[in-house]
Amino acid sequence: MASMVGNKKSHYLFRIGSMLLITVLLVSGCGSSPNATTDKKNVKVGIVDTYTGGAAIYAQDSLDGFKLAIKEIAAKGGPTIEFVTRDDEFKPDKSTSWAKELVMNEKVDFLAGTTNSAGSLAVSQFAKENKVPFIDWGGMSDKITGAAGNRYVFSTIPNTAIIGKAGAVQLSKLPYKKIWLAGSDYEYGHSVITNLWSNLTTLKPDVEKMGETWWSVGETDFTPYINAIRSAKPDVLVVGTGGADMVAFMKALKATGLTQEIPVWAHTCYDPATLRPLGDQAPVNVMGTNPYLSNYPDTAENKAFVAAFKKEYNREPAAFALYGYMGGEFLGQAIEKAGSTDKEKIIDAMEGSTIDTPVGKATLRKEDHQVAIPMSYGVIAKVNGKITATDLHTLSPDEIMPSVDAILKSRSQ
Amino acid sequence: MNFATLASQLFIGLSRGMIFFIVSAGLTLIFGVLRITNFAHGSLYMLGAFIAYSISTFLGQGPNGFWLALLIAPLAVMLISLVIERGLLRFIYNQDHLMQMLLTYSLVLIVGDLVKIVWGTEFKSMNVPTILRGSFNLWGASLPLYNAFLLIVGPVVALGLWFFLSKTRLGKICRATATDREMVDILGIDSTQVFALVFAMGGWLAGLGGALIAPTTTISIGMDANILIYAFLIVVIGGLGNVWGTLISSIIMGVGEAFGILFIPGVAIIIPYIIAGVLLIIKPSGLLKSAW
Numbered sequence: 001m002a003s004m005v006g007n008k009k010s011h012y013l014f015r016i017g018s019m020l021l022i023t024v025l026l027v028s029g030c031g032s033s034p035n036a037t038t039d040k041k042n043v044k045v046g047i048v049d050t051y052t053g054g055a056a057i058y059a060q061d062s063l064d065g066f067k068l069a070i071k072e073i074a075a076k077g078g079p080t081i082e083f084v085t086r087d088d089e090f091k092p093d094k095s096t097s098w099a100k101e102l103v104m105n106e107k108v109d110f111l112a113g114t115t116n117s118a119g120s121l122a123v124s125q126f127a128k129e130n131k132v133p134f135i136d137w138g139g140m141s142d143k144i145t146g147a148a149g150n151r152y153v154f155s156t157i158p159n160t161a162i163i164g165k166a167g168a169v170q171l172s173k174l175p176y177k178k179i180w181l182a183g184s185d186y187e188y189g190h191s192v193i194t195n196l197w198s199n200l201t202t203l204k205p206d207v208e209k210m211g212e213t214w215w216s217v218g219e220t221d222f223t224p225y226i227n228a229i230r231s232a233k234p235d236v237l238v239v240g241t242g243g244a245d246m247v248a249f250m251k252a253l254k255a256t257g258l259t260q261e262i263p264v265w266a267h268t269c270y271d272p273a274t275l276r277p278l279g280d281q282a283p284v285n286v287m288g289t290n291p292y293l294s295n296y297p298d299t300a301e302n303k304a305f306v307a308a309f310k311k312e313y314n315r316e317p318a319a320f321a322l323y324g325y326m327g328g329e330f331l332g333q334a335i336e337k338a339g340s341t342d343k344e345k346i347i348d349a350m351e352g353s354t355i356d357t358p359v360g361k362a363t364l365r366k367e368d369h370q371v372a373i374p375m376s377y378g379v380i381a382k383v384n385g386k387i388t389a390t391d392l393h394t395l396s397p398d399e400i401m402p403s404v405d406a407i408l409k410s411r412s413q
Numbered sequence: 414m415n416f417a418t419l420a421s422q423l424f425i426g427l428s429r430g431m432i433f434f435i436v437s438a439g440l441t442l443i444f445g446v447l448r449i450t451n452f453a454h455g456s457l458y459m460l461g462a463f464i465a466y467s468i469s470t471f472l473g474q475g476p477n478g479f480w481l482a483l484l485i486a487p488l489a490v491m492l493i494s495l496v497i498e499r500g501l502l503r504f505i506y507n508q509d510h511l512m513q514m515l516l517t518y519s520l521v522l523i524v525g526d527l528v529k530i531v532w533g534t535e536f537k538s539m540n541v542p543t544i545l546r547g548s549f550n551l552w553g554a555s556l557p558l559y560n561a562f563l564l565i566v567g568p569v570v571a572l573g574l575w576f577f578l579s580k581t582r583l584g585k586i587c588r589a590t591a592t593d594r595e596m597v598d599i600l601g602i603d604s605t606q607v608f609a610l611v612f613a614m615g616g617w618l619a620g621l622g623g624a625l626i627a628p629t630t631t632i633s634i635g636m637d638a639n640i641l642i643y644a645f646l647i648v649v650i651g652g653l654g655n656v657w658g659t660l661i662s663s664i665i666m667g668v669g670e671a672f673g674i675l676f677i678p679g680v681a682i683i684i685p686y687i688i689a690g691v692l693l694i695i696k697p698s699g700l701l702k703s704a705w
Contacts, residue, residue: 215682256548
């Protein structure tokens with residue numbers, strides 16, 4: 001078989017060459033740059049995010065949110081913000097190499113992205129070394145603005161420390177004592193569970209951990225996990241999982257009927273991205289928290305945001321649309337406030353700034369650059385034959401933000 | 414830990430093994446006869462799930478939708494496989510393995526992007542038909558009915574494969590090609606047609622696996638990579654190209670994983686690799702005789 005190779009060497013090289021060419025064309029095709037107005041220097045944002053694979057849905061939402069924000073800013077006579085995008089394919093090494101390329105070739109002033117937490121951490125490190133500000137609107141790891149935080153990284157997405165604390169507040173109000181922890185075996189899953197557990201043991205010292213279960217990302221069959229947990233008979237099952245795994249897990253909850261015996265807690269369980277594909281096959285009696293819903297909070301600001309987003313993209317905005325939108329809004333306001341396109345001045349203007357968002361006031365905390373927005377909590381139930389989130393309450397940022405002292409302490413370690 | 418828990422976990426493990434078997438059987442057939450490392454096998458499985466979703470949604474997510482999807486989706490994937498084999502693979506049978514890997518791997522990327530273009534990025538879900546919904550009671554443990562259905566489908570597919578491979582002329586030619594390709598050529602049988610048939614059959618099995626798993630999980634881009642790792646592990650453990658070895662190793666993998674999850678839940682994620690490692694140390698050539 002191998003002997004054929006020699007004879008066909010030129011043929012071979014041609015094929016490999018054309019493959020490379022196609023790759024280059026595909027890669028360069030990913031970027032899109034809008035026309036620039038050239039009367040003054042515009043701020044250019046380089047977005048590295050996951051536009052292919054299972055997490056692509058989030059990157060698309062945050063990009064559309066960001067695009068809506070910069071369009072609104074420009075329409076109001078504010079600064080013009082340009083952007084280019086790069087696909088990191090959920091690979092942290094690609095996140096950094098694209099970040100480098102964007103800064104060196106595209107000469108971007110700001111970086112933004114990326115749904116992979118490890119990618120966000122890597123880009124944050126690059127941002128710090130090269131003094132290029134980075135807005136994280138996709139990575140949820142608490143390390144990004146926590147232990148690994150620095151002057152050049154901002155986060156417009158509620159991180160796992162906030163999610164864990166919100167879940168702990170919700171669970172501490174309920175009578176459950178024996179708790180089983182489970183989740184997807186990756187940064188997000190572990191981080192949510194660790195934060196939730198440490199907060200819950202503080203709020204309610206008599207809780208008891210019965211056991212832990214971890215499954216791989218992309219698991220398709222949850223029945224063996226659920227059957228094993230059911231046999232241990234905990235009071236409540238607390239789950240840290242996201243994305244496609246979330247939908248599959250919820251389906252398995254319904255098929256096994258676990259929630260008839262054991263209540264389940266999971267962040268974003270009542271998010272439309274989870275409930276819409278499930279239809280009437282969604283399990284009830286699942287509790288959770290969620291930073292944003294298109295119909296909650298039921299305010300004029302949220303309605304206006306939903307209407308504007310719907311007009312532009314013909315679909316309802318999900319939570320990541322809000323994160324991208326806030327990234328654009330914070331940046332636009334900071335450029336105006338700084339009255340300059342100097343990066344350091346924009347950073348100074350962004351620190352501690354507050355904007356109006358569909359969920360109320362949002363603040364980028366001065367000390368850790370983490371956005372503080374409220375969070376809702378509730379439970380899935382059947383109302384008038386339709387499965388939806390009910391019993392919704394709002395937790396204020398004061399209740400769910402990790403303390404500044406703890407963050408500064410973790411940074412100094 | 415009572416009897417009901419053990420029995421129900423065994424049952425779940427077996428049904429998990431059935432999906433593994435259906436997908437891996439296709440991969441091992443292609444491995445054995447075509448001698449191609451088909452990285453795109455997971456992509457065909459993913460296509461099966463997405464096509465099943467589309468058929469089911471088109472027919473209003475009702476019970477008819479599921480059964481029709483189960484029938485048509487594997488056939489559609491079979492057709493796609495045939496196009497891939499006739500259009501691309503048949504030109505590289507005489508190239509070295511690197512070329513074959515490059516080609517099938519490029520198919521993984523192409524199919525991944527095509528699925529994203531056609532179906533979008535939103536998570537999709539299709540309904541289990543009413544008759545297979547809910548759960549039943551097995552010694553006090555409640556189990557999803559759908560898993561029982563999988564336990565029926567798996568053996569039916571295995572029996573069908575056995576009948577085809579040992580009782581039909583075509584099946585015998587397939588096995589002969591796997592054993593000695595040159596001899597088959599000398600006997601005047603066009604082995605490339607056998608290749609096309611086997612690749613299409615492998616595609617059908619991948620599509621069937623995808624259509625069967627579709628109602629129980631999220632249908633999303635990325636599901637191709639996950640199954641591929643299992644399928645390769647199972648094929649290697651079972652003995653390359655040996656369908657019965659695949660059946661045995663699928664069951665070992667499914668049941669082993671289910672019990673691992675029950676007894677050592679904290680490290681459940683590494684159980685498939687422990688199983689593969691231990692079995693390969695005991696029998697490095699695979700459980701049953703490799704076709705090569």
